[in-house]
Amino acid sequence: MPVANDTPGVDIEGTDADAETGDLPINELFQSLQGEGRLAGVPSVFVRTSGCNLRCWFCDSYHTSWEPTHDWFTVGDVVAAIDEYDADHVVLTGGEPLIHDSSETLLARLADRGYHTTVETNGTVVPDAPIDLASVSPKLASSTPTADRDPDGDGEWADRHEDRRLDVPTLAELVESYDTQLKFVVTGREDMAEIERLIDRLRDAASARVDDDDVLLMPEGQTRDQLESTRETVADLALEYGYRYTPRLHVDLWNDAPGT
Numbered sequence: 253m254p255v256a257n258d259t260p261g262v263d264i265e266g267t268d269a270d271a272e273t274g275d276l277p278i279n280e281l282f283q284s285l286q287g288e289g290r291l292a293g294v295p296s297v298f299v300r301t302s303g304c305n306l307r308c309w310f311c312d313s314y315h316t317s318w319e320p321t322h323d324w325f326t327v328g329d330v331v332a333a334i335d336e337y338d339a340d341h342v343v344l345t346g347g348e349p350l351i352h353d354s355s356e357t358l359l360a361r362l363a364d365r366g367y368h369t370t371v372e373t374n375g376t377v378v379p380d381a382p383i384d385l386a387s388v389s390p391k392l393a394s395s396t397p398t399a400d401r402d403p404d405g406d407g408e409w410a411d412r413h414e415d416r417r418l419d420v421p422t423l424a425e426l427v428e429s430y431d432t433q434l435k436f437v438v439t440g441r442e443d444m445a446e447i448e449r450l451i452d453r454l455r456d457a458a459s460a461r462v463d464d465d466d467v468l469l470m471p472e473g474q475t476r477d478q479l480e481s482t483r484e485t486v487a488d489l490a491l492e493y494g495y496r497y498t499p500r501l502h503v504d505l506w507n508d509a510p511g512t
């Protein structure tokens with residue numbers, strides 16, 4: 253269900269509109285196969301919130317970050333919409349779902365109802381909520397929207413993105429609190445030194461283990477054609493470094509069309 257846009261172009265990040273009402277800005281809600289990560293292939297209901305505290309230049313969900321669009325749903329309405337599907341797995345994504353306090357309420361309600369929940373998050377916020385799989389995608393330097401790569405301007409977001417994108421204590425807390433996969437968007441071999449350094453720092457900072465097979469390399473690409481040029485390189489890097497590779501099944505199957 254793609255939802256209508258009642259507030260075109262409004263930058264909801266940094267506002268507390270949702271905190272006042274308890275409602276969630278929902279960009280889309282649909283059923284598909286989980287396309288990424290450890291649970292790739294599992295039928296799941298996706299809830300995509302709008303608004304993000306980062307601005308990756310490659311964001312495949314442009315209408316939740318660079319130009320957020322959404323309708324406001326009560327948590328009860330979201331639960332009712334999920335219940336319409338015959339599914340055991342729910343994926344809460346965005347945008348950045350964890351910037352909204354009501355995502356915690358939603359996750360608690362879903363746990364009470366017996367759903368398995370995955371949260372797709374950029375790893376800059378630690379929630380207080382039950383989550384079965386924290387699917388954390390820390391953002392590398394190659395994600396920064398410098399003027400030459402900005403999809404929407406001249407690099408106005410670059411400094412804010414750079415300041416916010418990585419916080420090792422926050423990542424350590426996530427790893428300690430939840431069953432976690434670390435899913436890096438890889439643009440090329442140049443990303444590997446930063447990934448290795450970050451994993452080392454995280455292992456030093458966190459009391460929980462971070463195994464090599466909790467680290468997933470995912471090729472950057474919003475379309476089949478773009479993935480065509482990155483996936484083999486990234487698969488080879490996974491083999492070389494001993495990390496896991498994750499496909500992007502929804503791009504391979506449906507070219508990341510809305511609602512897939």
Ligand SMILES: C[S@@+](CC[C@H](N)C(=O)[O-])C[C@H]1O[C@@H](n2cnc3c(N)ncnc32)[C@H](O)[C@@H]1O
Binds near residue numbers: 349374387389474
């Ligand atoms: C749109 S994000 C939403 C969740 C959260 N903001 C985050 O970044 O993890 C969902 C997933 O898509 C990944 N992603 C976004 N754009 C991508 C691209 N162009 N290629 C590969 N993965 C991408 C993100 O890294 C994340 O794992």
Ligand SMILES: Nc1nc2[nH]cc(C(=O)O)c2c(=O)[nH]1
Binds near residue numbers: 285286298345346502
């Ligand atoms: N099929 C499918 N799998 C996904 N896994 C993570 C997604 C996301 O956008 O967070 C996603 C998505 O958008 N579609």
Ligand code: SF4
Binds near residue numbers: 306307311347348
């Ligand atoms: S953190 Fe996630 S939603 Fe936000 S801009 Fe990056 S990929 Fe898009």
Ligand SMILES: [Mg+2]
Binds near residue numbers: 313
């Ligand atoms: Mg996606």
